[in-house]
Amino acid sequence: MQFNATPDFAQAADAADSLRSFRERFLIPQNAGHDIVYLCGNSLGLQPKSASQHLDKLLDQWQNLAVEGWFEGETPWMTYHKELQQLLAPIIGAKPQEVIPMNSLTVNLHLMMVSFYRPNGKRNKILMEGGAFPSDQYAVESHLRAIGVDPEEAIIEIQAREGEEILRTEDIIAMINQHADELALVLFGGINYYTGQFFDLAAITRAGQAVGAKVGFDLAHAAGNVSLSLHDWGVDFACWCSYKYMNSSPGGISGVFVHEKHFNDPAMQRFAGWWGYQESTRFKMQKGFVPEHGAEGWLLSCSPMALLAIHKASLEIFQAAGGMPALRQKSEQLTSYLAFWIQKVNEDLAEEQFRIITPADPKARGCQLSLMAKRNGKQIFDELVKRRIVGDWREPNVIRISPVPLYNSFQDVYRFGTELADICKTSF
Ligand SMILES: *Cc1c(COP(=O)(O)O)cnc(C)c1O
Numbered sequence: 001m002q003f004n005a006t007p008d009f010a011q012a013a014d015a016a017d018s019l020r021s022f023r024e025r026f027l028i029p030q031n032a033g034h035d036i037v038y039l040c041g042n043s044l045g046l047q048p049k050s051a052s053q054h055l056d057k058l059l060d061q062w063q064n065l066a067v068e069g070w071f072e073g074e075t076p077w078m079t080y081h082k083e084l085q086q087l088l089a090p091i092i093g094a095k096p097q098e099v100i101p102m103n104s105l106t107v108n109l110h111l112m113m114v115s116f117y118r119p120n121g122k123r124n125k126i127l128m129e130g131g132a133f134p135s136d137q138y139a140v141e142s143h144l145r146a147i148g149v150d151p152e153e154a155i156i157e158i159q160a161r162e163g164e165e166i167l168r169t170e171d172i173i174a175m176i177n178q179h180a181d182e183l184a185l186v187l188f189g190g191i192n193y194y195t196g197q198f199f200d201l202a203a204i205t206r207a208g209q210a211v212g213a214k215v216g217f218d219l220a221h222a223a224g225n226v227s228l229s230l231h232d233w234g235v236d237f238a239c240w241c242s243y244k245y246m247n248s249s250p251g252g253i254s255g256v257f258v259h260e261k262h263f264n265d266p267a268m269q270r271f272a273g274w275w276g277y278q279e280s281t282r283f284k285m286q287k288g289f290v291p292e293h294g295a296e297g298w299l300l301s302c303s304p305m306a307l308l309a310i311h312k313a314s315l316e317i318f319q320a321a322g323g324m325p326a327l328r329q330k331s332e333q334l335t336s337y338l339a340f341w342i343q344k345v346n347e348d349l350a351e352e353q354f355r356i357i358t359p360a361d362p363k364a365r366g367c368q369l370s371l372m373a374k375r376n377g378k379q380i381f382d383e384l385v386k387r388r389i390v391g392d393w394r395e396p397n398v399i400r401i402s403p404v405p406l407y408n409s410f411q412d413v414y415r416f417g418t419e420l421a422d423i424c425k426t427s428f
Helices: 007-015 020-025 050-070 077-092 105-116 134-146 169-178 201-210 279-284 305-320 323-349 377-386 410-426
Strands: 099-101 125-129 155-158 183-189 214-218 237-240 255-258 354-356 369-373 392-394 398-401
Touching: 007 410, 020 305, 050 077, 050 305, 077 099, 077 255, 077 305, 077 323, 099 305, 105 134, 105 183, 105 214, 105 237, 105 255, 125 134, 134 155, 134 183, 155 169, 169 201, 183 201, 201 214, 305 323, 323 354, 323 369, 323 410, 369 377, 377 392, 377 398, 377 410
Parallel strands: 125 155, 125 183, 183 214, 214 237
Antiparallel strands: 099 255, 237 255, 354 369, 369 398, 392 398
16 A cells, blocks of 8 residues: 555545444544544553443343343353354454453453463473563562562563664574573563564464473453464463453453363363353352363353443454454554654654654554654643544653554544644644
């Protein structure tokens, strides 16, 4: 696609976009009668219009069927999560049995560590990306302390080279090999929340498993954003939140992936609850936990139906849009168009006011570009908000902007680009 900075180009690109009608399935936030240019799907996805219908249906079932709703009605709650497994699996690149929506993300990180971080003698170390999302750092540190492992000693963080923001895959692999006989777990983000870097998950998985470590990913910024093949890559486990690119409501339900190679492992440890008990005999309420086969065996509690209902609304839209291949194709164009605008803003100013710290290679990033401002970053960001353009701000000087293929348009990116150019030229 040959970009240019005219309104005609943005209009024509939208007219040619086969996914353009999907924007109408979402509620675009309003300000004084205008659509906000919402470029913040990396933080909270927009509300699907169908969410309220799904929720209303659930409330009706609760009203009319009450406890019978678990087994009766069009979509009994007992098996509702199975429909979500079917819808989630292709987005994550998994078999339906390998995924399950449950809990929230940080909770699931702890639960997955119970199963996949099994320190043994000197093999007790965890390799993480330096600058991982704080909740992940707190989860790992506190988890280690709780089981008597010193986090200072056991956590290895890999940092970018001096003067670089992006981690080089070769450095990650070298670090894995350097600690070959000490690594119990490699636990990485899929996409780093700050830089927007999409790591080479297949290469990291191969390298980690080759030295005898388990490999798991936090896909908070990757799920529903980039194409994933967790099953084929042989990833041991993953978890994600679904309220970012999967639009499942603030604090909406998380999901986990467990590779099927672990399903029949008799030594597998887990924190158990009744909803993970073998379904066929669950209601015999017997002593002694017997896990259901598959990722369902990690469930603890009966499912929060309201959250599942909203999640399903969004997952149906992903399916209708043709899934990740179609979304990814548009996403690469939208984000490249955004990069084009940043370059133009810099050229017009005859200086690099914004440095894009996200990788330039579309295969090493998702929707998001992280723009490091040379100066006045926060004032520029605030001015964008005044002009009804919503991205987000990360200290000390980064603006994250994420055009989402399901509901953003080329004209959204055009609006952002022209306003940013104007703000930089006239105000600072
Ligand atoms: C958004 C995000 C979280 C948030 O965790 P919650 O438990 O859902 O609050 C955790 N980790 C990463 C990497 C994130 O991007």
